[in-house]
Amino acid sequence: MLFLLPELPSPRVDALLAQARREGLIAHAARAQGGRWRLSLLGERSACAAFARTLAAEPLPCAEEDEFLPLASRALDPSDRAVDFDGVSIGDGAFAVVAGPCAIEGEEQLLAAARAVREAGAAALRGGAFKPRTSPYSFPGLGRAGLELLARARAATGLPTVTEVVDPADVDAVAQHASVLQVGARNMQNYRLLEAVGRAARPVLLKRGLGARLDELLHAAERVLAAGNPNVLLCERGVRSFETATRCTLDLGGVAWLKRRSRLPVLVDPSHAAGDRALVPPLALAAAACGADGLLVEVHPAPERARCDGEQSLACEDFARLMERLRAVLAALGRTLASAPPLPAAARSRV
Amino acid sequence: MLFLLPELPSPRVDALLAQARREGLIAHAARAQGGRWRLSLLGERSACAAFARTLAAEPLPCAEEDEFLPLASRALDPSDRAVDFDGVSIGDGAFAVVAGPCAIEGEEQLLAAARAVREAGAAALRGGAFKPRTSPYSFPGLGRAGLELLARARAATGLPTVTEVVDPADVDAVAQHASVLQVGARNMQNYRLLEAVGRAARPVLLKRGLGARLDELLHAAERVLAAGNPNVLLCERGVRSFETATRCTLDLGGVAWLKRRSRLPVLVDPSHAAGDRALVPPLALAAAACGADGLLVEVHPAPERARCDGEQSLACEDFARLMERLRAVLAALGRTLASAPPLPAAARSRV
Amino acid sequence: MLFLLPELPSPRVDALLAQARREGLIAHAARAQGGRWRLSLLGERSACAAFARTLAAEPLPCAEEDEFLPLASRALDPSDRAVDFDGVSIGDGAFAVVAGPCAIEGEEQLLAAARAVREAGAAALRGGAFKPRTSPYSFPGLGRAGLELLARARAATGLPTVTEVVDPADVDAVAQHASVLQVGARNMQNYRLLEAVGRAARPVLLKRGLGARLDELLHAAERVLAAGNPNVLLCERGVRSFETATRCTLDLGGVAWLKRRSRLPVLVDPSHAAGDRALVPPLALAAAACGADGLLVEVHPAPERARCDGEQSLACEDFARLMERLRAVLAALGRTLASAPPLPAAARSRV
Amino acid sequence: MLFLLPELPSPRVDALLAQARREGLIAHAARAQGGRWRLSLLGERSACAAFARTLAAEPLPCAEEDEFLPLASRALDPSDRAVDFDGVSIGDGAFAVVAGPCAIEGEEQLLAAARAVREAGAAALRGGAFKPRTSPYSFPGLGRAGLELLARARAATGLPTVTEVVDPADVDAVAQHASVLQVGARNMQNYRLLEAVGRAARPVLLKRGLGARLDELLHAAERVLAAGNPNVLLCERGVRSFETATRCTLDLGGVAWLKRRSRLPVLVDPSHAAGDRALVPPLALAAAACGADGLLVEVHPAPERARCDGEQSLACEDFARLMERLRAVLAALGRTLASAPPLPAAARSRV
Structure with a gap:
């Protein structure tokens, strides 16, 4: 599961949800405060990670600064990285x-x-x-x-x-x-x-x-x-x-x-x-x-x-x-x- | 007057002193702790500044980190800079x-x-x-x-x-x-x-x-x-x-x-x-x-x-x-x- | 209105609510995280202040440390104190x-x-x-x-x-x-x-x-x-x-x-x-x-x-x-x- | 050896030196900056400590705040205290x-x-x-x-x-x-x-x-x-x-x-x-x-x-x-x- 909070026009959010679902994830978005979106993703770890990379690749306006660490944290992959x-x-x-x-x-x-x-x-x-x-x-x-x-x-x-x-x-x-x-x-x-x-x-x-x-x-x-x-x-x-x-x-x-x-x-x-x-x-x-x-x-x-x-x-x-x-x-x-x-x-x- | 504290071989210090004197400055060097040198310069402000620029141009080993601010401080030129x-x-x-x-x-x-x-x-x-x-x-x-x-x-x-x-x-x-x-x-x-x-x-x-x-x-x-x-x-x-x-x-x-x-x-x-x-x-x-x-x-x-x-x-x-x-x-x-x-x-x- | 968050047995909370109501306040309590209670009081400023003093007089276990300032803050009385x-x-x-x-x-x-x-x-x-x-x-x-x-x-x-x-x-x-x-x-x-x-x-x-x-x-x-x-x-x-x-x-x-x-x-x-x-x-x-x-x-x-x-x-x-x-x-x-x-x-x- | 830096009238300093010498210490005083005195004591550890206690007992004006720790530091007695x-x-x-x-x-x-x-x-x-x-x-x-x-x-x-x-x-x-x-x-x-x-x-x-x-x-x-x-x-x-x-x-x-x-x-x-x-x-x-x-x-x-x-x-x-x-x-x-x-x-x- 992944939470992510960018500020986006609605159609773009819909497109992201569609893409996540195409990649086999259960995806849900809800408006968070400040006009941002909170995306919840559920699915296989590797698919979540791949999707996070996709998001990372394009410049998302105003992702939440203190929460979103898909690659550095243990949220998506709890294993140690050597x-x-x-x-x-x-x-x-x-x-x-x-x-x-x-x-x-x-x-x-x-x-x-x-x-x-x-x-x-x-x-x-x-x-x-x-x-x-x-x-x-x-x-x-x-x-x-x-x-x-x-x-x-x-x-x-x-x-x-x-x-x-x-x-x-x-x-x-x-x-x-x-x-x-x-x-x-x-x-x-x-x-x-x-x-x-x-x-x-x-x-x-x-x-x-x-x-x-x-x-x-x-x-x-x-x-x-x-x-x-x-x-x-x-x-x-x-x-x-x-x-x-x-x-x-x-x-x-x-x-x-x-x-x-x-x-x-x-x-x-x-x-x-x-x-x-x-x-x-x-x-x-x-x-x-x-x-x-x-x-x-x-x-x-x-x-x-x-x-x-x-x-x-x-x-x-x-x-x-x-x-x-x-x-x-x-x-x-x-x-x-x-x-x-x-x-x-x-x-x-x-x- | 300028204090400056690099760590240098003696001949280099002598060369610097000579150069300063050629530029019309009264120059003096003394050993400071840690093998460094303390240079005192006395003379016209513009000549001092020019000499400091010279020193700044060449990579001096180990100038004293917390003292030597010939251009930013008021030591060489006490006037406000607009x-x-x-x-x-x-x-x-x-x-x-x-x-x-x-x-x-x-x-x-x-x-x-x-x-x-x-x-x-x-x-x-x-x-x-x-x-x-x-x-x-x-x-x-x-x-x-x-x-x-x-x-x-x-x-x-x-x-x-x-x-x-x-x-x-x-x-x-x-x-x-x-x-x-x-x-x-x-x-x-x-x-x-x-x-x-x-x-x-x-x-x-x-x-x-x-x-x-x-x-x-x-x-x-x-x-x-x-x-x-x-x-x-x-x-x-x-x-x-x-x-x-x-x-x-x-x-x-x-x-x-x-x-x-x-x-x-x-x-x-x-x-x-x-x-x-x-x-x-x-x-x-x-x-x-x-x-x-x-x-x-x-x-x-x-x-x-x-x-x-x-x-x-x-x-x-x-x-x-x-x-x-x-x-x-x-x-x-x-x-x-x-x-x-x-x-x-x-x-x-x-x- | 006043928020206050102590950790108390339920009967004590009920007694406090009853007391507040006797003093003419609209009072409501809800469980907050960590077993604490959040009391909301609505009523005349002086009655709220009196009630806060009552609470302050008895040793309440674990009032919320960073919120409850009935006398020092402007929450109960927004006027400047000379x-x-x-x-x-x-x-x-x-x-x-x-x-x-x-x-x-x-x-x-x-x-x-x-x-x-x-x-x-x-x-x-x-x-x-x-x-x-x-x-x-x-x-x-x-x-x-x-x-x-x-x-x-x-x-x-x-x-x-x-x-x-x-x-x-x-x-x-x-x-x-x-x-x-x-x-x-x-x-x-x-x-x-x-x-x-x-x-x-x-x-x-x-x-x-x-x-x-x-x-x-x-x-x-x-x-x-x-x-x-x-x-x-x-x-x-x-x-x-x-x-x-x-x-x-x-x-x-x-x-x-x-x-x-x-x-x-x-x-x-x-x-x-x-x-x-x-x-x-x-x-x-x-x-x-x-x-x-x-x-x-x-x-x-x-x-x-x-x-x-x-x-x-x-x-x-x-x-x-x-x-x-x-x-x-x-x-x-x-x-x-x-x-x-x-x-x-x-x-x-x-x- | 002990350094100590109070601000005192000269006769008082002389009296302290005399007392230290009576207790078998080699004692010397010099003016330090700010009108203070630097006392150097040399002698047996126990005699130094006793003298420091004497000094500590009377209210000395303006002992140096960041130096004088005769009892807590290792200066007088380097051994660990259990x-x-x-x-x-x-x-x-x-x-x-x-x-x-x-x-x-x-x-x-x-x-x-x-x-x-x-x-x-x-x-x-x-x-x-x-x-x-x-x-x-x-x-x-x-x-x-x-x-x-x-x-x-x-x-x-x-x-x-x-x-x-x-x-x-x-x-x-x-x-x-x-x-x-x-x-x-x-x-x-x-x-x-x-x-x-x-x-x-x-x-x-x-x-x-x-x-x-x-x-x-x-x-x-x-x-x-x-x-x-x-x-x-x-x-x-x-x-x-x-x-x-x-x-x-x-x-x-x-x-x-x-x-x-x-x-x-x-x-x-x-x-x-x-x-x-x-x-x-x-x-x-x-x-x-x-x-x-x-x-x-x-x-x-x-x-x-x-x-x-x-x-x-x-x-x-x-x-x-x-x-x-x-x-x-x-x-x-x-x-x-x-x-x-x-x-x-x-x-x-x-x-």
Whole structure:
């Protein structure tokens, strides 16, 4: 059953009802307040989903903003959706740790980080080539050169990679070099970017905006899904609150809420939330305990020399210790760490 | 005098100092914490500004995020900056009211609104052609067709126009049809869009994000300024807080703070902040009393039939009443309403 | 008409209905969700109010928390309620300015402040004898000695006084020495204190808590009213938000909302909201423009030597300048400043 | 070493320095900004602490609000402080679960809950006799009758009890009937109540206010400690944020921060934070994983009939399942559940 509430001329509603019925659904429409329509559909899940896609394809005027999430919610399909990429699966029950430096600073730094996080049990590598910084005069990342380094790190370690994309025009280039396209918190409601990654062939990791409600995160995810990309990973990374002791306020209650409401995997980024590496391990363990599907965590071979966010990056050995404790907590809950793909042959010989 | 704090190899710092001195500045650099440098510059304002532009042009690694606002702040140039467009000036002391419908729905609606707000004393017309909506299934606006209607409304009434742009690829088209390019709250940190409007020949109205601190708004403005566009209008439109009685929490203390810290004109949007038309007039008057440079206010000929945000739109006659009270409050403070450009000849004969 | 939603056994509901009907009301009850009851009452206003007081007197299990405000809201009696004390009236249309030092530090300081604010047009004097400070080691105020100074300042200047009470056991002593009992933001939900001031013969000035929703402020006011004290003044003084540029975020939209929803006068404290004296005048003017009934503003004869909150206190001459501008803005809106009572004879001869 | 920053006349500072030196400390004072003094003390921990108590005893004008936490912080004594009561210890490494109904509704309900939570492994029983409710017309709890039931439940099950006190005048009565005095979120800055429980012989469980910063929680704890009661338990129970999907936003990053900064045990209340029982188990597990010292969790024999907060109360069997998972997670981290005292003889024979 599906409720949907657009504002439409009556003949168009009749046409939609007819179409739904042709597709084997029991369909009913009633006027809701504000001149909108409430459509109830009953039928096979796949037929409902197909019809919802039809509706999504045409620009419906004024669908109800806070209810209609046919693809992101569990309303039409209550099953969990796993997202697979380059030999890793997130959302299938295992707990996937994506780790690496905030910014890609050079080949040596990136490879050192990649080898260390792989060694410690990470399933994928993160690293920023395009860094959206608050000040226009801050280090903006290495850009396309960074993407090349990322691809080389993947070849060397076998780890799939996650990196941010900030411009619709860069989506193809990023998709060529990385396994997962990250949309950052600042761009969570950059709809043209969401639509662009929605047309890409790579999974999308969508971070919650610092001032975004959970339903807005789901609507942003819905926008990617509605554009045709079924592989969306949500990421809670802390929100703005009045508290200033920590950089942001990590909303693990929101993670538990998202897991109930949405089919999509939910990752947690304790590094940006805490802003202080001492708080990262407890929050990482808490994320695992509260049912998240994995972590996005900053690891740097030399945090004190990092070009951005050093104070919140774990050193490699601290990360390794955290992974040991994560394994234990996950085991206690009947879960395991998601494994990385096999080492490439070249790397194996080298190691 | 200018303080600036990048992290750089020493020879580069020496080169910068040399360059500054060649440009007639007294320049000094000292190591600050975290390996950064603090540059002090002393000299003629225009030379300082030129040098800051130079620095802005090249990607400096890790400039201090919360301090360095050479163009948006009053540090280099304490004078107010007025922004002029199509016969209207904002920031020169007069109080400019930009009014019109949330979304452009059709020619009749737009023209009715435009004539009514002009009649009541508005200086410019607002109206959305590209509407970023939370749900991907909501009415997205009329798009380019809406731009054409906007241009026609300007021709008919003489009112300069403000409209939102959501995609770097649309900047030229919007700039052709409208007087001012609005960047909405959701896109306040969409840096590629900021850079694109920063290269446009039209002024930019930059709305504060719902979860954005005031210094982040200034850094976003700095990004537009650093891209070469000196004409930026800031707009406070309410932020997220725990309060749910109103749609957002209008931060007029923030407006007063911005006026002290920044050279740029500051507008206030009471409509989005309140979410309820009954609260719009008191907040509009409060904005005028606290020193804002103008308003962005939603007016609709038939709010109960509006396709979006009807509940927060003023009817034309309520707007006219508000303008009367605004005139009185402004006069009490020694200010006036900014006037609209003269009526076009055609319109004059028609009226 | 009144809606009220308690959870009760059926016979009790029947008894209540019978009682209401005996009092001449048309009464109806229906089951609401969660086993609660929705009572609808129709009849003369005074009879409805009397019945609501009856209900309030007995402990009703689980009245609906966010709806039932028979005394604070306009539901039963839509008229504005003016609060009078010692020759001053707040809420009758005139705009009342209550000014004075944050803490009473000594006789000289208090009298200098009192004379200056009276001279400039304030209607009443504020000054703290019991100061609730975040740290247990901070200056806690002069206590009862401060109360005596306050009484002396009233005798000398004729200004009624407002001072904070923090302990139910102090209510009588404070009521003997001051005209209005202030309940501070920290104690907004200190229900025993609210009940104690609710039994006092002095009006109560109730400040909004930093994390309190507007409906919670109204429920706190309702508690004072239900205890028998009909004279409650609300005060908005800024709330906690993620913004750190200002000490708090002044919620003037909340003031406009309160004026519509509640009968009670609403004051605004721009000093605590801003935390910076430069922002106090614009916020004070904004409060007047948005329909508040008055101000609570900190004035100190020597702000730089104040023992607390000096940075947000206006110097006497800045306050006088602000009052000039307030007069002008109020006149533009058809309002006036509330006047202070006549100067005492002694003071007149002295001046 | 201790830093302390009061504003004092020089002779007084000299006297303090002399006194500190007489007590064997190396003491130094320097003028800090705002006319304050910064005292540095070096010496044996116990002598430093004694001197801090001396300072705390006399009303020092304007001690620095955000720095001076001699008793609550780890500055003077970095060791963890365990709080013991009636056979249970919190803060000694074991994880203590305090469970029971929100409000005491009757003997049967309370005993059923007490037996069930004991059976499942709780170390102590919670239950409210005095309920501070937002509306003055809501169920206020059974009051003293509830205290008697609580004492009876302790006698029957051997579980120590935690209950809220809302009035300084009730402290003795509550201390006679209960093991731990809870100060609720609304009263976190009710200083007279803090001082009253600070003079009581029972430990104090202090809940964070919904709008309170972490340092304010520590200052509130310091007030209890400075009044002479060394046994304070902190409790994070969610704060206000803009998110409305959950009742509050549980700040587990804040818990990790508190554990580093303060010596005091930190409990977590997932029930009030979530407002929805489905979210309680994941948040409870997360609290254990992030290093909290225990939980405060609402359990009701029949949540759907609870007189308050039923929707966030766990049924007894859900609580038992949660405890199984908690045991596993704690074991994975090398910790155990704190055990309850032995069953009383009478209860043993009965079971």
